[in-house]
Amino acid sequence: MVADRLSAAERVEAEEAEAGNRQLRSLLTDISPEGPVSPQTPCYFPLRPLAVDRAALMPGPALSTGAEAAYDRIWAGLTRTLKALGRAVGPDSGPYLAGLFTALQLYLWSVPSAYYRDSADISLFEHLRTTAALAAALDRSGVSEAVLDRALAVNDYSALSFDLIGGDVSGVQAFLYTLTSRAVARGLRGRSFYLDMVTELSARWVLRQLGLPVCNLLYAGGGRFYVLSHPVPDEEFDRLRAELAEAFLAKFEGQLYLALARVRLSGSDVKTPDRYTEKWSRELGAELARAKERRFANAGPGLFTPAGGGPPEQICAVCGREGADRPLPDDPERRQCGVCADLAELGRELADARGIILVPAGPENPPGRLWPFLGYRLEVVDSFERVRPEPGTVLYVLNPDAGQLGRLLELFGGPGPKPAVSWRFLPQAVPRLGPDARPDDGEHPLHIADFGRLAARAEGANLLGILRLDVDNLGRIFGRGLGQRATPARYSTLSFLLRLYFEGVVSLICQALDREPGALYLLYSGGDDLFVVGAWDLIPKLALKIREEFGAFTGNPALTLSAGIYLADHHWPLYQTAEAARKALEAAKGRRVDGRRAKDGVNFLGRTFGWEEFRQLAAEAYRLKGLVAAEPLPAENRQPGRVLLHRLMGLYRLEEQDRGRIRRPNGRPHYGPWVWRAVYYLARLADLYRQEELRELARTIHNDPGRLEIYAYAARWAELLTRKEVPI
Numbered sequence: 001m002v003a004d005r006l007s008a009a010e011r012v013e014a015e016e017a018e019a020g021n022r023q024l025r026s027l028l029t030d031i032s033p034e035g036p037v038s039p040q041t042p043c044y045f046p047l048r049p050l051a052v053d054r055a056a057l058m059p060g061p062a063l064s065t066g067a068e069a070a071y072d073r074i075w076a077g078l079t080r081t082l083k084a085l086g087r088a089v090g091p092d093s094g095p096y097l098a099g100l101f102t103a104l105q106l107y108l109w110s111v112p113s114a115y116y117r118d119s120a121d122i123s124l125f126e127h128l129r130t131t132a133a134l135a136a137a138l139d140r141s142g143v144s145e146a147v148l149d150r151a152l153a154v155n156d157y158s159a160l161s162f163d164l165i166g167g168d169v170s171g172v173q174a175f176l177y178t179l180t181s182r183a184v185a186r187g188l189r190g191r192s193f194y195l196d197m198v199t200e201l202s203a204r205w206v207l208r209q210l211g212l213p214v215c216n217l218l219y220a221g222g223g224r225f226y227v228l229s230h231p232v233p234d235e236e237f238d239r240l241r242a243e244l245a246e247a248f249l250a251k252f253e254g255q256l257y258l259a260l261a262r263v264r265l266s267g268s269d270v271k272t273p274d275r276y277t278e279k280w281s282r283e284l285g286a287e288l289a290r291a292k293e294r295r296f297a298n299a300g301p302g303l304f305t306p307a308g309g310g311p312p313e314q315i316c317a318v319c320g321r322e323g324a325d326r327p328l329p330d331d332p333e334r335r336q337c338g339v340c341a342d343l344a345e346l347g348r349e350l351a352d353a354r355g356i357i358l359v360p361a362g363p364e365n366p367p368g369r370l371w372p373f374l375g376y377r378l379e380v381v382d383s384f385e386r387v388r389p390e391p392g393t394v395l396y397v398l399n400p401d402a403g404q405l406g407r408l409l410e411l412f413g414g415p416g417p418k419p420a421v422s423w424r425f426l427p428q429a430v431p432r433l434g435p436d437a438r439p440d441d442g443e444h445p446l447h448i449a450d451f452g453r454l455a456a457r458a459e460g461a462n463l464l465g466i467l468r469l470d471v472d473n474l475g476r477i478f479g480r481g482l483g484q485r486a487t488p489a490r491y492s493t494l495s496f497l498l499r500l501y502f503e504g505v506v507s508l509i510c511q512a513l514d515r516e517p518g519a520l521y522l523l524y525s526g527g528d529d530l531f532v533v534g535a536w537d538l539i540p541k542l543a544l545k546i547r548e549e550f551g552a553f554t555g556n557p558a559l560t561l562s563a564g565i566y567l568a569d570h571h572w573p574l575y576q577t578a579e580a581a582r583k584a585l586e587a588a589k590g591r592r593v594d595g596r597r598a599k600d601g602v603n604f605l606g607r608t609f610g611w612e613e614f615r616q617l618a619a620e621a622y623r624l625k626g627l628v629a630a631e632p633l634p635a636e637n638r639q640p641g642r643v644l645l646h647r648l649m650g651l652y653r654l655e656e657q658d659r660g661r662i663r664r665p666n667g668r669p670h671y672g673p674w675v676w677r678a679v680y681y682l683a684r685l686a687d688l689y690r691q692e693e694l695r696e697l698a699r700t701i702h703n704d705p706g707r708l709e710i711y712a713y714a715a716r717w718a719e720l721l722t723r724k725e726v727p728i
Helices: 002-010 067-089 093-108 124-141 145-154 172-177 182-210 234-252 267-271 273-293 338-350 402-410 451-456 474-480 488-513 538-554 574-589 611-627 643-661 673-689 692-703 705-722
Strands: 161-170 217-221 224-229 257-266 324-328 331-337 355-360 376-381 394-398 420-424 464-471 520-526 529-535 561-568 601-604 607-610
Touching (some): 002 488, 093 124, 093 402, 124 161, 124 488, 161 182, 161 267, 172 182, 172 574, 182 217, 182 224, 182 234, 182 338, 182 520, 217 488, 234 257, 257 267, 257 273, 273 474, 273 488, 324 338, 331 338, 394 402, 402 420, 451 464, 464 474, 464 538, 474 488, 488 520, 529 538, 538 561, 538 611, 561 574, 574 601, 607 611, 611 643, 611 692, 611 705, 643 673, 673 692
Parallel strands (some): 394 420, 561 601
Antiparallel strands (some): 161 224, 217 224, 324 331, 355 376, 464 529, 464 561, 520 529, 601 607
């Protein structure tokens, strides 16, 4: 009862039910970096089980009819799954609780917890999960029944205590992107997934050490996790820190580090939005920052053990670290370390994976190998029928379909150990070799394509495009956005909805935009950001679509994205291109409107645009591309060549030089000589090639000289689209 009261802090008991509203209202529609806002149009999630399907993930208007039938289908699917779970695991409580948790999340994620006007944005699953987490923490704290009864009687929960524990993996950028070899494409997906699993395993290790169930893991993703716990004695928490520091040091030799911190909560903190926000968003964040500043401060003497010193031929050609003992598949003269080889193999296996299993593997933790880590080894599953679980096995279904869960559980109904079934999203945009494969070199059409092939699949220039994108002002959204409605369940819901978009919807966007056998490589998408490499011409289209769909998903113009796009030769080291894309993203976040920092933009070709301006730029680029089509046409309807593009870019350079010399009073446009040159040149081309579009272009520049900048960048874009290069 106490856990339910604390979990249900979002309920407004005096409000009456909304007539006919039986769907989950999106929490995203009424938050902003500055605090709660009135939603322009409330959005509601479909009454459907969780699935990687746009119809299931995207919110929309409330149903006018059909809610009863939708609830009947959800109930029928849930009861079938729970019956299958009971038959599969029997009295084994660990797998049963894990399967119950998974089934409830898949079926109840979009079912509102109550029909109160102010609480219809909390799902039944999130309410149940938070209640169970609080109950488990209270049980482990050993608080007496008398204290609980007294708290209920006087509605005062200040005597109850909890710990909110946060973990933050640092060194992620270097681990992912500081690679030296051209043969990194195959291993990047494995690296990204491995980092996610390192975060997950660390969180699960903390839960095991504290004797807490999986429901107490409030969030894990993007290199961070949060655990709701009973109060942990200082000496025990120091032990957890030290053991994790030593495990990370032994496995990653200082490349990755897990900062672990906590803050103490009272029951009153949980029930009071301002105090809960202060604890979660500010105090815990500050503690994690302090822990990251003192990396390995809790590690033992292993921190000072000498390492390395081997000959140069032992340097890995991929990551630059010592211990290279395996040849590169496409360059046997060069060698790679075991970690890079295993990560490349993991990335290849994940391309066709249906699931993964974590198998208990003992305490050993050798450097230079991926597994075991924190007592588990990971195996990729391409067929559930071949899974033979060992005691303590955790089975993750990748990109789940709720209906699949019941069928999967039936496979484990016989004698023997049962797995604890969970689920994960896994991005599906993976470029294949396809017809580019060279069987004589051991390549297979289903192997992952390298960056050279991605560049060759681009339209026009043989370039790679790198996209980095994230949510603007996310810290302020978590710190202020919920206002007086900041509760554990809403924080969990906010994190989960962002995860739905970046791990589920973005993957669908990439698949819909991609072209066979693949020109987009979704290396990472989770939490609130993403990293994509692909054929350069698809990357701007992808950024625009992701921003458009984010607006539809949130239904809220106060929630925005910024993006950085960088174009690179495929021979360039990944760390250089990743850093250049990061700087482009930072430039986009520096976008200003009327002197105010507005963010919500994209940096492309070295300039930052607002999203609507960028959409117009794309339209102009493809219009210019059509005007300078390379195909010869009849003499009476010829088209101007690519010289038009170079002339537009040259005229803009003249305008830039003029801009530095001429002061424009009151912001009025300056009609310099470049305006007349542009109008004259375009008018001549219009007469010569009988292209009325060129005459229209001349009139636009004459009436609004500032438009020349857009046309110049559009010309640069069109020049790349129409460039003819020798295939790689």
